[in-house]
Amino acid sequence: MADLDGLAAAIEAGDRGSATGLTREALDEGLDPKGILAVMTASMRRVGDRFQRNEIYIPEMLIAARAMKEATVILEPHLSKAGVRPAFTAVIGTVQGDLHDIGKSLVGMMWKGAAIEVIDLGTNVAPERFVAAAREHDARVIGLSALLTTTMVGMRDVVAAVRAADLVDVKVIVGGAPVTAEFASQIGADGYAPDAAAAVEAVKALVGLADSAG
């Protein structure tokens, strides 16, 4: 019997070796790849919850996300063979003039953990690059990060560029230390999340995939 509880525990502990090994075993036994993926995303959700409750620290969340990512690499060919595609693609980056990487990367990892295809454009990203990447990858979401009040105002330019480019299905979600829900609505963003764990539910709600299990 494939050890799916063990797989969940391995991801939560950030144990890459066990996570990949148990994923292979589960596939060898013919388990439904979609079911395996569901176990993994549930694990990452628990990791996010624990982080939100201050029970675990940033590096523990990072290694869990890394274990999930490596296990997903093994799973992916089986998922696509079974016709399972990532729910949607999100483009993420830190806005122009801002070199802060950590918050943006944490959100990107949590999104990947939720089986979202993530295109990470890095830091100091100009509005037109967000637009071009969203178009190229047929993204449903653009995630913007800023850690400075001085660069946060650049989020408005990205929202404007997205609207001007007529990307009607693309939602813009914003976050970062100085960013508030009030600021998000002022600049016409579609969504806001105060931290990386909340960003998962927020982005799912934005594209209409809200998970009733929370």
Place this chain on the structure above:
Amino acid sequence: MGHSHVAPGVSGGIAVHRLPGGSPFLVIGENIHGTRVVLRGGRHVTVAPDGREVVCYQDERGVERHLPIPERLRKAADVAAGRVKHVQAAVLAILGGNDADATEGRAYLQMLARRQAQAGADWLDVNLDEVSTDRALQRESVVAVVRIVEAAVTVPVALDSSVAELIQAGLEASADPARLLLNSASIERPEVLDLAASAGCAVIVSAAGRGGLPTGVADRVANAEAIVEQAVRRGLDLGAIHVDPLVIPVAVEPDAGAQFLEAVAQLRARFGPRLHLTGGLSNVSFGLPARRLLNDTFIRMAAEAGVDSAIIDPIAADLRRVFGRDPDAPPSRLAADVLTGADAYGLEYLGAFRAGALAGEG
């Protein structure tokens, strides 16, 4: 006894920190920063008799003072989440409050300046980028705070901003621009070097590259060399340049601590003793518990590698305690292993923390 060899000496009327070997260690006090928070529900935030929520503190005479939290700030999401940006509150009270509030705002900033001066800071870093998104208000804030700090203490200001225009505003407001430290110039912000050259003051140059943070040792060293070269070409003396090879949290980049230390060693070897090497050293411990232990350990390791300047909280980072610690004691070794990357992602460190082995390490 580790305590005796870091006695603060006195020079030019201010305390000067010294490393165990006797050479000076320059402290850039980081506490006047618009992002600094105190927690609601903690002992620093209370409700005044008039019903307003205030930041509560004692002034030098032991008198309880109340810094009002301005209306604009009370509505912010931060306050709802339990965090009060106290430096921002003081600045907004000065710029937008009634006379009584403005007086309290000034008293609060004077207190922050005096406490850091007493703790031996060589410069007081002032960063007000986060006080407002309005450039005119930011400029007004810098001008007001530079004047308040310069009137309160003899320790000069370090003008810290990611916007050259705000550094220039601080320079123009200063009564003694030649003693300032400008924080910072970089390859993407060379105009700050011109400001330092014309004021004849010191400058921090960061190893940030074009379009991003440096990714390794070679990147840090190359960026630093390029910006130091530009500084020297503008006539700045090596002794007026503080190079910041950039400290990135080891919680996110396990090798970042070791890379910083190696870059410091290489830059020290390349430029000799006159160039200052600095960094926001406490950034290394972001995201991990018992940060004081990690910070103390990193300050010691950085000094050993060649750092002779640091952007730190001079009150929390007591250099006597830093150099008084036994580097071979188990907590110090656990911390050192996280900082060198030997304990990648701090998993052993976190295990020890949860087992109570780091109890008492704030």
